[in-house]
Amino acid sequence: MSLSHAILAALLDVSRTGYDLSKRFDRSIGYFWHATHQQIYRELARMEAEGWVSVEVSQQDVALPRKVYTITAQGHAQLAQWIAEPSVPSPVRDELMVKIASGKLVKRDLITAELQRHRQAHLDKLLVYRSIAEREFPNVNRLTEEAKYQYLPLSAGMRYEEHWVEWCDEALRLLNSK
Amino acid sequence: MSLSHAILAALLDVSRTGYDLSKRFDRSIGYFWHATHQQIYRELARMEAEGWVSVEVSQQDVALPRKVYTITAQGHAQLAQWIAEPSVPSPVRDELMVKIASGKLVKRDLITAELQRHRQAHLDKLLVYRSIAEREFPNVNRLTEEAKYQYLPLSAGMRYEEHWVEWCDEALRLLNSK
DNA sequence: GGTGCCATGTAACGAGTTACATGATTGG
DNA sequence: CCAATCATGTAACTCGTTACATGGCACC
Numbered sequence: 001m002s003l004s005h006a007i008l009a010a011l012l013d014v015s016r017t018g019y020d021l022s023k024r025f026d027r028s029i030g031y032f033w034h035a036t037h038q039q040i041y042r043e044l045a046r047m048e049a050e051g052w053v054s055v056e057v058s059q060q061d062v063a064l065p066r067k068v069y070t071i072t073a074q075g076h077a078q079l080a081q082w083i084a085e086p087s088v089p090s091p092v093r094d095e096l097m098v099k100i101a102s103g104k105l106v107k108r109d110l111i112t113a114e115l116q117r118h119r120q121a122h123l124d125k126l127l128v129y130r131s132i133a134e135r136e137f138p139n140v141n142r143l144t145e146e147a148k149y150q151y152l153p154l155s156a157g158m159r160y161e162e163h164w165v166e167w168c169d170e171a172l173r174l175l176n177s178k
Numbered sequence: 179m180s181l182s183h184a185i186l187a188a189l190l191d192v193s194r195t196g197y198d199l200s201k202r203f204d205r206s207i208g209y210f211w212h213a214t215h216q217q218i219y220r221e222l223a224r225m226e227a228e229g230w231v232s233v234e235v236s237q238q239d240v241a242l243p244r245k246v247y248t249i250t251a252q253g254h255a256q257l258a259q260w261i262a263e264p265s266v267p268s269p270v271r272d273e274l275m276v277k278i279a280s281g282k283l284v285k286r287d288l289i290t291a292e293l294q295r296h297r298q299a300h301l302d303k304l305l306v307y308r309s310i311a312e313r314e315f316p317n318v319n320r321l322t323e324e325a326k327y328q329y330l331p332l333s334a335g336m337r338y339e340e341h342w343v344e345w346c347d348e349a350l351r352l353l354n355s356k
Numbered sequence: 357g358g359t360g361c362c363a364t365g366t367a368a369c370g371a372g373t374t375a376c377a378t379g380a381t382t383g384g
Numbered sequence: 385c386c387a388a389t390c391a392t393g394t395a396a397c398t399c400g401t402t403a404c405a406t407g408g409c410a411c412c
Binding site for chain 1: 180183184186187190206207209210211212254257258260261262264265266267268269270271272273274275276277278279280281282283284286288289291292295296299300318321323324326327328329330331333334337338340341342344345348349352353
Binding site for chain 4: 197198215216
């Protein structure tokens, strides 16, 4: 049950609504975890029942209900315990690789077009991450312990997208060479 | 429904049993797709019902039943059609990042130990991939079109593991610096 | 007045995981 | 003879996705 821990992590610093979580997760966790709003609402309800989060219905705008979730002491404990359990790298599932491996079934142009689309998507993400990094962490050599833990997932995100852009380039080069 | 396509891809060149598929998938697809034997048996049954694969019970050893699955023309068509549909990069879900983002909750040693474990796991995979690459594709500049499609997922796997090893090193450096 | 966003949810279904179960063969 | 591996499967459950549904607010 790992979505619940991702949600707890996203609630560590700020209380949030389900909607909020579904939009951005936390800015550092969003790069590596995704969930739809339906999943999040369902999970929040469970977590409240378990006592990992508490909820307060905001009465600011009486018309629109906003359920703001806050992590509890029990939630903290739960998260800390989960972190302490050693884990193995999360398994990868990549559709593009399945397509490439079956590449001989279709026209080459189809594959190269797909590669170009993916390259662009990865590049777009990379540029977003870089601009966030410049804005939020202009001085990587002077980070507090806490800031390091926020910076590192972003850095992993950048490396990850760079890696894919480079691989797409390699793949396109290889396929276009005689 | 993507597991079915991964299975079709794994059956492209060779007929296989469910057990076989669960162990290795295809050597190029296994790097980027994983499934348990229960999933695979269930999916194979569905795919047979759809006519995407045909099955033959091997009578070699009468005692042990071996159901060998082969991709059909309909399966080929299905796979080709799926490949032609443009797709977006598969979403990432990485537990380690959730742990890192919540790093301040626990002792730093716990995080660095986890990073070292992950670094080792990625390095191990990298070395396996490299030895496969040396054995199967000693001459990357002289590949047939078909071989290129087999080599590329392996190359992506190598880059992927390299990227993680490098990032783990960066993370350990950053966390151990004053 | 319509489009898009904020904000919450239900229902149904498909995909993935965990536990349980069986029985033969191979190698030490 | 015991453990590991080959080989197949069922059942129950959780997680993830898609479709449907509601209603207010903000802006053009």
